[in-house]
Amino acid sequence: MSAAAFASSPSKPRTWLMALLLCSLLLACGLTARTHSATHNVAVVQNFDISRYAGPWYVLARIDHPSEAGLVQTGVYYRSNQDGSLSMVQRGLDPTSGQWVKRESLALPAGSPHEGAWKLSSQRGVASDYNVVALDDSYHWAVVKGASAARSWVLSRTPTLPADVRSELLQRARTAGINTEQLLWVPQERAVAALL
The missing domain is CATH 1.20.5 (Single alpha-helices involved in coiled-coils or other helix-helix interfaces)
Structure with missing residues (x-):
């Protein structure tokens, strides 16, 4: 035609x-x-308080992923925004080059802002799940799981945790379906200070 x-x-x-x-x-x-969309089939923290979660954290352990492979002294800084989103800056030291690697992301609630389920958008525009599956009452440590247990992190406000606390959070991580045998414990010194 x-x-x-x-x-x-x-x-x-x-x-x-x-x-x-x-x-x-x-x-x-x-x-x-x-x-x-809200994350399905993941039990996340309820009564989540974004303002208490904000601030600096050490990444004590993670299931290694190509974007983080080899990094030490890893940390993350969260900022609570007025629109209900959560800005995130991750940093880690590449011991081979001696250079700091930095990534920025923005997280939006996947459902209710009072649940620990978030959708993260990176600078590359890729969205990923960010689920807070365990959190102590004082917001001193947290266990985070991605869309699958293959993306998991242990966060702490301090570079080390007492043995009894570490044992408790590992048990809670296992309950959330994370294979704790795969966790890589990250050497820490001053990761959080480097974020500020």
Whole structure:
């Protein structure tokens, strides 16, 4: 069919436009669902207080991932924003180069802001799950799990934890489905100071 015949046909442009609009709507809904839907099948901390969670943390242990592989003295700093989001700056030292590696992300509640379920968007625009699955009452340590247990972290306000506290948080991590045998304990010195 020629361009002139296509343009003169009243139903074809309308059909084409409707198909384009429908595809755009489906794409937008899919992106929104991926970015903002609540995490399923993960028991997260309830009565989560974003203002108490904010501040500096040491990353004491993690299940290693290519984006963090080899880094030591890892830490993360969270800032609570007025819009309910959580800004995050992660840093770690690459002992081979002696250089600090830094990543920034923004987290939005995946459901209620009073639950420990978040969706993280990195500078690369990739959304990922961030679930606080264990947290002590004083917000001194936390266990975080991604979309799967293969992405897990142990956070603390201090560079070390007493043996009894460490034992308790590891038990809670196992209850959350994390294989604690895979945790890599990270050498710490001044990671949190480097974030500030």
